[in-house]
Amino acid sequence: MTVPTDKEPSATPAAPPPSPEAIVAIPVRHYGRWISAVVALSVLGLIGYAFSQGDVNYGAIPDYFFNDQILRGVRNTVWLTFLAMLLGVGLGVVLAVMRLSKNPVNSALAWFYIWFFRGTPVYVQLLVWINLGIVFKTINLGFYQDEWADFMTPFLAALLGLGLNEAAYMAEIVRAGIQSVDEGQTEASHALGMSHGKTLRRVVLPQAMRVIVPPTGNEFINMLKTTSLVIAVAYFDLLQAAQDVGSESGAAVEMLFLASVWYVILTTVFSIGQYYLERRYARGSARRLPPTPFQRVRANLRSLRRPEVAK
Amino acid sequence: MSESSGAVPMVRAERVHKSFGPLKVLKGIDLEVAPREVFCLIGPSGSGKSTFLRCINHLEKINAGRLWVDGELVGYRQHRGKLYELKDREVASKRRDIGMVFQRFNLFPHMTALENVMEAPVHVKRESKASARERAMKLLDRVGLADKAPNYPSQLSGGQQQRVAIARALAMEPKLMLFDEPTSALDPELVGDVLDVMRGLAEDGMTMVVVTHEMGFAREVGDALVFMDDGVVVEAGHPREVLTNPQHERTKSFLSKVL
Numbered sequence: 001m002t003v004p005t006d007k008e009p010s011a012t013p014a015a016p017p018p019s020p021e022a023i024v025a026i027p028v029r030h031y032g033r034w035i036s037a038v039v040a041l042s043v044l045g046l047i048g049y050a051f052s053q054g055d056v057n058y059g060a061i062p063d064y065f066f067n068d069q070i071l072r073g074v075r076n077t078v079w080l081t082f083l084a085m086l087l088g089v090g091l092g093v094v095l096a097v098m099r100l101s102k103n104p105v106n107s108a109l110a111w112f113y114i115w116f117f118r119g120t121p122v123y124v125q126l127l128v129w130i131n132l133g134i135v136f137k138t139i140n141l142g143f144y145q146d147e148w149a150d151f152m153t154p155f156l157a158a159l160l161g162l163g164l165n166e167a168a169y170m171a172e173i174v175r176a177g178i179q180s181v182d183e184g185q186t187e188a189s190h191a192l193g194m195s196h197g198k199t200l201r202r203v204v205l206p207q208a209m210r211v212i213v214p215p216t217g218n219e220f221i222n223m224l225k226t227t228s229l230v231i232a233v234a235y236f237d238l239l240q241a242a243q244d245v246g247s248e249s250g251a252a253v254e255m256l257f258l259a260s261v262w263y264v265i266l267t268t269v270f271s272i273g274q275y276y277l278e279r280r281y282a283r284g285s286a287r288r289l290p291p292t293p294f295q296r297v298r299a300n301l302r303s304l305r306r307p308e309v310a311k
Numbered sequence: 312m313s314e315s316s317g318a319v320p321m322v323r324a325e326r327v328h329k330s331f332g333p334l335k336v337l338k339g340i341d342l343e344v345a346p347r348e349v350f351c352l353i354g355p356s357g358s359g360k361s362t363f364l365r366c367i368n369h370l371e372k373i374n375a376g377r378l379w380v381d382g383e384l385v386g387y388r389q390h391r392g393k394l395y396e397l398k399d400r401e402v403a404s405k406r407r408d409i410g411m412v413f414q415r416f417n418l419f420p421h422m423t424a425l426e427n428v429m430e431a432p433v434h435v436k437r438e439s440k441a442s443a444r445e446r447a448m449k450l451l452d453r454v455g456l457a458d459k460a461p462n463y464p465s466q467l468s469g470g471q472q473q474r475v476a477i478a479r480a481l482a483m484e485p486k487l488m489l490f491d492e493p494t495s496a497l498d499p500e501l502v503g504d505v506l507d508v509m510r511g512l513a514e515d516g517m518t519m520v521v522v523t524h525e526m527g528f529a530r531e532v533g534d535a536l537v538f539m540d541d542g543v544v545v546e547a548g549h550p551r552e553v554l555t556n557p558q559h560e561r562t563k564s565f566l567s568k569v570l
Contacts, residue, residue, distance in 0.1 A: 187370060187417065188476075190370065190403070191368055192406070192407070192430070192480070193431060194431065195399065196399060203419055
């Protein structure tokens with residue numbers, strides 16, 4: 001027997017063997033990180049310098065930031081984004097279900113819709129909606145009738161143009177989500193005597209949500225920016241407001257900067273919302289939730305700091 | 312329903328054929344399952360036993376032959392010598408009387424064990440939530456999992472999930488239970504709990520059709536056994552006779568490999 005503790009007479013027999021000394025080593029130095037940080041910062045600095053030397057009246061941006069017209073444009077942009085997405089998601093779910101239906105008429109109709117709306121630019125669609133009066137002089141829904149030009153307001157053209165186009169994309173997202181659910185789930189609910197519709201609502205769609213939510217958040221942020229195209233139908237959105245204010249005040253380019261800042265603020269707010277929504281749906285399937293942005297920033301800062309060798 | 316041999320068979324198959332495209336899976340199955348009987352289907356993989364089980368509740372459509380459950384044609388209505396396909400809604404309503412347990416459990420992962428068991432009674436039978444909850448708790452207790460009611464399937468072991476799946480099927484108070492290799496996906500030490508639950512069901516007189524590789528269970532609990540190979544019934548009889556004294560070469564060679 002050559003157990004070391006037996007050999008050492010000085011060791012007290014009752015004491016447990018001491019745990020080995022903690023490793024003290026010089027950590028790997030990440031010189032590349034420092035170099036790339038310096039390069040990136042100097043390029044940014046140069047760009048910033050160029051902008052500061054330009055003939056730009058930066059003072060106009062804070063002056064008009066909370067201008068009434070601008071705020072009305074922001075409100076309209078957010079409102080239009082919500083409604084168009086609502087239309088897109090609702091119709092998208094219907095189209096996805098039709099596309100997967102055993103009924104060949106439904107499936108072909110959905111296929112045609114998606115083919116058509118994905119095949120034409122949304123800007124062109126907006127222009128067509130506002131000009132459809134060339135086909136329909138009047139509208140008659142039985143309970144409501146009007147001249148087309150009075151019926152198709154800029155708001156309605158914007159909503160239909162953006163929402164119907166979005167539905168085609170949402171349909172594909174929802175279809176992918178539905179198809180990601182294991183077939184055994186459908187079989188199990190059919191075996192329990194559930195109808196197709198009930199199976200879809202109670203079993204398939206709730207499980208498809210985890211796949212549907214992330215790209216839908218993406219679509220939402222995309223929509224927020226795509227609303228700037230509704231200038232084509234003369235709807236008063238954020239960009240239109242910025243241009244109006246710009247031509248009145250003579251600070252046209254400055255107002256475009258202002259609009260950009262507003263768009264960035266809005267997309268940031270929605271991105272954060274999306275992040276927490278995804279985190280919520282990851283519950284139960286992911287073993288550990290991903291870190292919140294704050295946790296991630298803190299972790300990155302810690303890695304930049306000079307590593308302490310021993311504690 | 313009486314136990315006498317004159318009663319309507321719970322399942323009757325007459326020259327049942329089923330093919331997937333060019334692949335013939337069932338090539339003329341004839342068999343009868345009496346009420347309150349435990350009927351075991353054994354055979355090598357690919358022999359068509361699972362497919363036949365799925366035909367019984369019309370998860371698969373048969374191509375030829377006739378199949379009856381409790382005296383009624385599966386998936387069709389016969390009227391003046393013509394067959395009419397049943398509507399989805401009618402098929403669904405017939406499935407309510409047939410419970411099915413799958414090899415891979417197929418519990419709903421977004422619902423707790425209790426919600427899984429309550430789902431069909433509440434949303435198919437329109438039972439009140441309070442009474443469905445009470446019955447679901449009794450069923451979970453019966454399969455020994457009353458304490459797991461608030462747990463999600465991902466928090467349960469395979470054996471526990473399968474017992475919840477059995478409780479979920481029983482919640483519809485079926486007259487016939489189909490088991491599709493219920494213990495094949497389980498760790499060996501978890502198999503016993505599931506078989507115990509099935510044994511209890513058999514003792515209570517439930518009619519059961521069981522596709523299984525558990526020869527011990529078949530011998531001990533089964534009332535009838537069929538050995539299938541390559542889409543046909545090779546040998547049928549009482550489990551003890553077939554398993555201990557097989558008559559056909561194919562049965563002998565199969566049993567020599569699994570026993």
